[in-house]
Amino acid sequence: MNERVAVVGYKQTKHTIDSPVARERMVYELVKSLYHDMGITKDDIDTFVLASNDFTDGRTISEVFTVPRIGAYMKDETKVEADGLNAALYAYMRILTGLYNTALVIGFSMAGSEFRVPLTQSYTMDPAYERPRGIINFYSTAALQAGAYMKKYKFTDEDLAQLTLKNIRNANNNPFAARKDPGASVEKILGSRPLYLPLREAHVSTYADGACAVVLSSKKTAKKFTDKPVWIDGVGHFMDTYYVGDRDLLAMEHLTAAAKKAYKMAGIKNPKKEIDLAEIHTNFASEEPVLTEALGLFKPGSGKDVVKSGASAITGTLPVNPSGGPLGANPVNATGLIRLAEASAQLRKEAGQNQIKGAKTAVVHAQDGPGAQLNTVFIVRR
Amino acid sequence: MTQETRIIESTWDLTAYQFKIEADALSLFVKGLKDRKILGRKCGTCGTVYVPGPTYCRKCLIDIDQVVEVSQEGRLDAFTVSLADVRGKAVDNPFISCTVKLDGSDSFLMGVLEGWTDWRSVKEGMRVKVVWKDVTQGALADLSHFQLI
Numbered sequence: 214m215n216e217r218v219a220v221v222g223y224k225q226t227k228h229t230i231d232s233p234v235a236r237e238r239m240v241y242e243l244v245k246s247l248y249h250d251m252g253i254t255k256d257d258i259d260t261f262v263l264a265s266n267d268f269t270d271g272r273t274i275s276e277v278f279t280v281p282r283i284g285a286y287m288k289d290e291t292k293v294e295a296d297g298l299n300a301a302l303y304a305y306m307r308i309l310t311g312l313y314n315t316a317l318v319i320g321f322s323m324a325g326s327e328f329r330v331p332l333t334q335s336y337t338m339d340p341a342y343e344r345p346r347g348i349i350n351f352y353s354t355a356a357l358q359a360g361a362y363m364k365k366y367k368f369t370d371e372d373l374a375q376l377t378l379k380n381i382r383n384a385n386n387n388p389f390a391a392r393k394d395p396g397a398s399v400e401k402i403l404g405s406r407p408l409y410l411p412l413r414e415a416h417v418s419t420y421a422d423g424a425c426a427v428v429l430s431s432k433k434t435a436k437k438f439t440d441k442p443v444w445i446d447g448v449g450h451f452m453d454t455y456y457v458g459d460r461d462l463l464a465m466e467h468l469t470a471a472a473k474k475a476y477k478m479a480g481i482k483n484p485k486k487e488i489d490l491a492e493i494h495t496n497f498a499s500e501e502p503v504l505t506e507a508l509g510l511f512k513p514g515s516g517k518d519v520v521k522s523g524a525s526a527i528t529g530t531l532p533v534n535p536s537g538g539p540l541g542a543n544p545v546n547a548t549g550l551i552r553l554a555e556a557s558a559q560l561r562k563e564a565g566q567n568q569i570k571g572a573k574t575a576v577v578h579a580q581d582g583p584g585a586q587l588n589t590v591f592i593v594r595r
Numbered sequence: 596m597t598q599e600t601r602i603i604e605s606t607w608d609l610t611a612y613q614f615k616i617e618a619d620a621l622s623l624f625v626k627g628l629k630d631r632k633i634l635g636r637k638c639g640t641c642g643t644v645y646v647p648g649p650t651y652c653r654k655c656l657i658d659i660d661q662v663v664e665v666s667q668e669g670r671l672d673a674f675t676v677s678l679a680d681v682r683g684k685a686v687d688n689p690f691i692s693c694t695v696k697l698d699g700s701d702s703f704l705m706g707v708l709e710g711w712t713d714w715r716s717v718k719e720g721m722r723v724k725v726v727w728k729d730v731t732q733g734a735l736a737d738l739s740h741f742q743l744i
Contacts, residue, residue: 235617241651255656271614281653327613336607345605 214311215431219442220593222251223554228391228423228542230325236270236424240321241282243424248284251428251438255284258428259313263292264300264320264546269333271323283319283426296320296494297425297550298579298589304429305445314434320547321424325391330420330545338583339456349457351496352417354584356409358462359499363411365463366514368502370411374402375520377416377498377540383527384537386566389551391421391542416498423544425551443557447479447592457583465507468588472508472576479592484509484576490532490559490569492552493578494585495539501525504585505533508576527567535559535567549579553591560595620649623662629733633697633704633725637661646700666698667725668744676714689714695723695741710743717743 224247232239248254261283265275276292293300297320304316324330335350343349362368381397384390397415405415428438435442449471453460472484481487491510495501502516510531511519519525525533534540536555539548556575558564577591620636624647627634636648640655644663652659674693679685691708709726711717723741731737 232615235615237617241656245656271612282651284656286653323615327615340605341603345603 215308215314215433217432217444218305218308218429219432219435219444220427220553220557221430221435221438221442222247222428223426223557224250225389225425225547225551225554226423227389228325228421228544230391230419230421232323232326232422236321236323236422237278237282239422240279240319240424240426244283244317244319244426247426247428253428253438255288257315257438258284258317259289259315260304260307261285261288261290261317261319262300262304262307263290264295264297264318264550265292265322266294266546268337269322269324269328269330269545271328279319279321283317285317289313295546295581295587296579296589297547298494298553298577298591299450299549299581301427301429301550301553301591302448302450302589305448308429308431314431316429317426318429318550319424319426320544320550322544322546323422324420324543324545325422327422334583343457349583351583352409352412354457354462355497355499356412358503358584359411359497361463362499362503362516366502366516368516370403371399372517372520373411373416373499374399376501376516377402379520379526380498380501380534380537380540381415382537383535383567384541387537387541388565389423389542390419390537391423392419392537392540412497412499418496418539418543418548419541421542421544423542423547425544425547425554427550427553427557441561441595443560444594445591446594447475447477447481447590449474449478449590450588452582452587455582455586460584460586462584463503465503465585468504468507468578468585468590469509471588471590475576475590475592476509479594481574481592485511485531487574488531488576489572489574490535490556491576491578492534492536492556492559493538493576494549494552494580495534496543496580498540500585501533501538504578504580508578508590510576527569532569535564535569549577549589552577552579553593556593560593617650620647623648625733625735625737627664628735628737629731631727631731631737633665633667633700635663635665635700635702637663644699644701646697646702646704663699665700669695669697669700669723671708671717671719671721671723671741671743672696672703673719674708674717691717693741697725704738706738707740708743709740
């Protein structure tokens with residue numbers, strides 16, 4: 214058995230809405246360059262866990278063509294049909310068994326150029342009640358949630374625009390982000406194309422082509438790879454029912470439960486004080502207050518105050534998505550894993566212009582399903 | 596156990612799909628076929644010859660760019676007498692689907708085997724050669740079939 218697991222290497226592509234290379238080349242270049250940076254070869258990796266989705270990748274058993282490209286030929290390999298942070302969870306558990314000491318985790322997507330994400334996702338809705346009527350989809354679920362939050366807590370369109378702008382500005386300084394909008398403003402966001410009100414085009418994450426790879430190691434072998442391990446000290450993974458009609462979209466009890474479990478594992482009693490930053494998976498800007506409050510990072514309903522005080526900005530008391538988050542790039546299936554890479558960069562002081570001073574503990578979050586139906590939480594520390 | 600079930604009918608409309616593929620391996624291979632050549636790529640490190648040839652070696656995880664032409668003769672590796680199609684429907688004229696390892700290649704090419712009268716006399720290890728279409732145009736179908744020598 215292994216007792217502690219660390220992130221010992223990470224790398225992401227420069228995400229784009231139309232990749233100049235096919236996915237096979239994209240993951241090959243990424244992983245080779247990660248191995249090179251770390252001074253290792255594929256032989257140093259005991260097990261490989263990929264994240265992709267047959268539905269969104271456009272073919273069944275969607276990892277078969279990418280597996281040999283990451284060095285897993287004739288090696289131990291598996292796939293998670295969910296976000297990359299879930300793949301990291303699998304890899305973490307594999308290492309805990311003691312059967313493996315190292316794992317490469319990778320998520321990749323061609324969500325920018327090859328498929329229409331909302332349309333594809335709509336076929337994952339409940340086939341009996343939701344899909345045939347075509348009313349409920351990922352967009353409308355998020356819009357219902359956003360509307361409910363805004364009404365209950367007097368969170369205005371201006372507040373939402375301000376929150377969106379914070380993320381766009383962070384993304385502008387992130388060399389890996391696909392979305393670059395130096396001229397972004399509250400006025401432009403308020404005037405962007407309405408989709409499902411209160412949601413507008415500017416609030417939507419940037420569906421992108423891209424990939425992210427992370428190497429995990431047991432404590433036993435970690436120092437062989439780096440003198441800056443980022444320890445995974447807590448994990449939680451909870452789901453809510455798939456049928457949207459059975460869910461309280463504001464309460465997000467399942468995320469709170471996942472977070473509590475992760476905090477307990479990591480020995481965190483007061484996340485508001487002990488967490489230095491959060492990298493969370495938002496498909497829409499409006500999810501940020503809902504998710505961060507369910508994670509226990511801010512008081513319920515405090516979204517307006519958080520925006521006004523700048524608490525979640527890079528210079529704030531608890532920065533949220535200093536990378537710009539998925540508003541900067543959402544290569545579906547890699548998105549949550551990128552949160553882990555970005556948090557690791559922060560804790561290792563490798564986050565460039567978006568570096569937060571003295572960050573030691575971070576919460577990392579990923580979601581799947583409409584309105585964050587399934588959530589994964591990691592607590593990572595330097 | 597039984598229960599009442601019902602079928603919900605709907606459509607599965609994803610509209611036209613796009614799929615970005617790596618063109619290098621396919622382009623090299625079909626370009627060779629047009630000139631009646633079987634081209635692949637060889638890894639300079641482990642020596643593996645891939646036909647069709649990807650631009651990387653999966654064993655060494657390195658880029659490979661050495662183009663090699665392999666022989667148009669080779670060895671019958673495995674075969675099956677196809678008496679039915681993929682839906683299970685009997686076919687009128689049974690044919691042999693086979694894999695062939697051309698001399699100089701480490702990959703297998705798949706195709707139809709001809710030049711036999713009784714399939715019971717076909718044996719793994721027999722020598723075969725490539726037969727081309729009368730007109731080659733740079734497509735996979737340029738390679739008509741394999742013929743027993």
